[in-house]
Amino acid sequence: LKHLFIGGEGTLGIITAAVLRLFPKPTASETAFLAVPSPAAAVELLAAMRGRLGEQITAFELLQRSVIEFVLVGVPGYSEPLEQPSPWYVLVEVAGQGEPGSLADPFAEALSDAMEAGLVTDAAIAASGAQAKRYWKMREDTAIAQNVIGASIKHDVSVPLSRIAEFLTRANAALEAAYPGVRTCAFGHVGDGNLHYNPMQPVAWEGAKFKAERDAINRIVHDLVIELGGSISAEHGIGRLRLAENEHYKSDVEKDLMRTVKRALDPANIMNPGKMVRV
Amino acid sequence: LKHLFIGGEGTLGIITAAVLRLFPKPTASETAFLAVPSPAAAVELLAAMRGRLGEQITAFELLQRSVIEFVLVGVPGYSEPLEQPSPWYVLVEVAGQGEPGSLADPFAEALSDAMEAGLVTDAAIAASGAQAKRYWKMREDTAIAQNVIGASIKHDVSVPLSRIAEFLTRANAALEAAYPGVRTCAFGHVGDGNLHYNPMQPVAWEGAKFKAERDAINRIVHDLVIELGGSISAEHGIGRLRLAENEHYKSDVEKDLMRTVKRALDPANIMNPGKMVRV
Numbered sequence: 001l002k003h004l005f006i007g008g009e010g011t012l013g014i015i016t017a018a019v020l021r022l023f024p025k026p027t028a029s030e031t032a033f034l035a036v037p038s039p040a041a042a043v044e045l046l047a048a049m050r051g052r053l054g055e056q057i058t059a060f061e062l063l064q065r066s067v068i069e070f071v072l073v074g075v076p077g078y079s080e081p082l083e084q085p086s087p088w089y090v091l092v093e094v095a096g097q098g099e100p101g102s103l104a105d106p107f108a109e110a111l112s113d114a115m116e117a118g119l120v121t122d123a124a125i126a127a128s129g130a131q132a133k134r135y136w137k138m139r140e141d142t143a144i145a146q147n148v149i150g151a152s153i154k155h156d157v158s159v160p161l162s163r164i165a166e167f168l169t170r171a172n173a174a175l176e177a178a179y180p181g182v183r184t185c186a187f188g189h190v191g192d193g194n195l196h197y198n199p200m201q202p203v204a205w206e207g208a209k210f211k212a213e214r215d216a217i218n219r220i221v222h223d224l225v226i227e228l229g230g231s232i233s234a235e236h237g238i239g240r241l242r243l244a245e246n247e248h249y250k251s252d253v254e255k256d257l258m259r260t261v262k263r264a265l266d267p268a269n270i271m272n273p274g275k276m277v278r279v
Numbered sequence: 280l281k282h283l284f285i286g287g288e289g290t291l292g293i294i295t296a297a298v299l300r301l302f303p304k305p306t307a308s309e310t311a312f313l314a315v316p317s318p319a320a321a322v323e324l325l326a327a328m329r330g331r332l333g334e335q336i337t338a339f340e341l342l343q344r345s346v347i348e349f350v351l352v353g354v355p356g357y358s359e360p361l362e363q364p365s366p367w368y369v370l371v372e373v374a375g376q377g378e379p380g381s382l383a384d385p386f387a388e389a390l391s392d393a394m395e396a397g398l399v400t401d402a403a404i405a406a407s408g409a410q411a412k413r414y415w416k417m418r419e420d421t422a423i424a425q426n427v428i429g430a431s432i433k434h435d436v437s438v439p440l441s442r443i444a445e446f447l448t449r450a451n452a453a454l455e456a457a458y459p460g461v462r463t464c465a466f467g468h469v470g471d472g473n474l475h476y477n478p479m480q481p482v483a484w485e486g487a488k489f490k491a492e493r494d495a496i497n498r499i500v501h502d503l504v505i506e507l508g509g510s511i512s513a514e515h516g517i518g519r520l521r522l523a524e525n526e527h528y529k530s531d532v533e534k535d536l537m538r539t540v541k542r543a544l545d546p547a548n549i550m551n552p553g554k555m556v557r558v
Contacts, residue, residue: 001536003282019439024330051303054376055334097333098385106377160298257280257544264543265536 004261009237010272012265026058026095030107031132035086035122036062040165042090045119046190049092052110056103057191059093062164066185066200067142074148075141082122090120090190091139093132142187146198151207152185153217155197159230164193167228174220175199179213194234197221218245238276247278283540288516289551291544305337305374309386310411314365314401315341319444321369324398325469328371331389335382338372341443342466345479346421349464353427354420361401369399369469370418372411421466425477430486431464432496434476438509443472446507453499454478458492473513476500497524517555526557 005013036042042062049057065087072078081089094103107125114120126132146152159167172184181202188195199217201210222232226249238246247255258277262269269279284292315321321341328336344366351357360368373382386404393399405411425431438446451463460481467474478496480489501511505528517525526534537556541548548558 001286001533001540003286004540007280007282024326024333026333027330047303050376051306052376054303054305056375096335097329097331254280260543261280261283261540264539 009239009276011262011276013271024097026097028098028100028103029058029093029095029132030103031091031093031126031135032107032111033081033124033126033135034090034092034111034120035082035084036088036090036120037086037118038088038165039168041119042088042190043161043164045090045114046161048114048117048119049110053094053103053106056094056096057092058095059091060190061091061139061187062190062195063089063091063139063142063187064168064185065089066183067145067187068138070145070149070185070200071138071141074145078138078141081135081138082124084122086121091135139187146185146200150201150203151205151210152198152200153210153214155195155218155221155225155232156234156236157195157197157221157225157230157232158193158234159195159225159228161190161193163228163230164190164195167195167224167230168197171197171221171224174224175217178216178220181205192234193230222249240275243274243276243278246276288518288555290541290555291550293550303376305376307377307379307382308337308372308374308411309382310370310372310405310414311386311390312360312403312405312414313369313371313390313399314361314363315367315369315399316365316397317367317444318447320398321367321469322440322443324369324393325440327393327396327398328389332373332382332385335373335375336371336470337374338370339469340370340418340466341469341474342368342370342418342421343447343464344368345462345464346424346466347417349424349428349479350417350420353424357417357420360414360417361403363401365400370414418466425464425479429480429482430484430489431477431479432489432493434474434497434500434504434511435513435515436474436476436500436504436509436511437472437513438474438504438507440469440472442507442509443469443474446474446503446509450476450500450503453503454496457495457499460484471513472509501528519554522553522555522557525555 005015036045039062046057046060065085068081068089072080094107096103111120111123111125115123126135168186172186175182175184179199179202181204183200183202185198185200186195201207222245225232232245232249233242250258259279262277262279284294315324318341325336325339344364347360347368351359373386375382390399390402390404394402405414447465451465454461454463458478458481460483462479462481464477464479465474480486501524504511511524511528512521529537538558541556541558
């Protein structure tokens with residue numbers, strides 16, 4: 001029953017208490033900003049680094065070049081993170097217990113081997129906690145930057161790790177074919193297969209004109225996600241925004257099950273009505 | 280919906296396909312058999328070791344002295360794991376990526392500090408993979424040993440980590456008061472708060488006489504588990520064996536919810552009927 005309510009988005013009941021399991025705060029960590037030639041290289045890099053550093057890899061964020069450009073233009077105070085521009089980047093963090101600095105050597109060795117293997121073309125290892133924080137701030141300011149730069153259509157999707165590269169290649173190509181000049185923009189948590197895929201209006205377009213394409217762009221992106229065995233809602237739930245999309249892609253059996261559970265637990269439809277499932 | 284079916288014990292439907300996430304096989308690991316003075320020391324030891332080795336601690340098995348005695352007597356080929364008998368033991372394993380042997384120093388240092396702090400009174404670190412396997416075989420042969428030695432009443436419970444020591448102290452005392460000569464026997468996975476709590480018949484008793492006390496012994500053990508905020512079914516589900524106990528302890532609201540979901544998804548009551556929930 002617990003997980004039913006966790007995933008229910010408040011449509012089955014209200015969670016009034018929770019018990020949290022605590023983990024020890026890491027005492028050693030390293031952060032690096034990497035240039036990678038492609039999403040395929042990033043996925044291979046993650047596998048190689050997990051083989052070396054295991055579950056100590058606590059973040060592995062893939063960033064398309066456009067994301068960095070939006071931040072450089074849209075938010076004051078940033079400069080190029082690496083000497084040369086790269087089509088793709090990875091912001092990687094390792095963390096564990098042990099003496100501060102104890103992960104520095106294994107981390108640097110893993111990155112050095114990855115450069116020799118051609119998975120990484122340039123790397124900047126944060127020399128201090130302050131520098132690591134600046135890298136993360138740049139990653140986090142991408143949301144602000146997108147709003148400054150123009151209109152974007154946001155997607156919160158996941159695909160199996162083995163399909164991430166194919167998804168990004170095909171989604172970017174499909175959108176560029178349908179909307180010449182569109183600025184594709186992808187970033188996400190490769191370890192989970194979660195991607196934020198937020199195409200940005202062509203420079204010459206009005207924002208409203210691009211926003212009006214939302215349903216058509218959703219269809220292009222989400223059709224591909226479903227074809228590749230992924231989910232159209234990775235982190236942010238269904239709510240009202242994805243309700244119609246969810247109904248479009250879920251099978252009749254799944255929809256019937258969701259409605260049956262909803263009706264059984266909330267016969268008067270008073271728990272967060274109109275979200276996630278329509279009864 | 281996924282988690283609803285995972286936890287449904289087949290009473291809501293049949294899982295016909297599953298996707299597994301793979302993790303890299305550890306390349307470095309260490310195992311040790313430890314004498315600890317008490318369950319409280321074991322819990323403190325786990326916290327101390329997690330602070331040093333984090334999620335690289337992949338097993339942390341608490342064993343009451345009686346468990347070792349049952350194996351020594353009941354299964355041929357074993358000798359005392361440590362020089363002196365100890366009231367409690369911990370079988371601990373760390374595993375991670377990196378060079379084979381790279382965890383040896385941090386593991387030995389953590390154990391050495393734990394001995395200085397009085398959390399560990401003796402330790403044998405496995406000198407080879409074969410020796411580590413023998414320690415694990417001894418742990419796994421406890422089930423065989425219990426069957427050879429006599430009749431036991433098995434419980435598969437969990438309590439919050441912070442209540443493990445209190446649970447074991449109070450449960451052992453309550454059973455010894457109610458059944459003089461009973462041989463208490465606890466072992467489990469401290470990291471999850473999961474305990475196998477399997478009191479064994481007094482030496483002088485007939486097995487059948489002890490088995491007949493099952494409901495009364497269940498009540499003593501499970502009342503304490505519930506009082507301490509735990510669960511009467513940690514790993515092995517409810518099935519038919521724990522059905523009445525589950526109904527005894529669950530609130531009316533919980534039971535109504537379970538029945539409502541069962542009736543909604545399986546109105547004809549054909550999915551694993553009579554298990555987990557009675558409709």
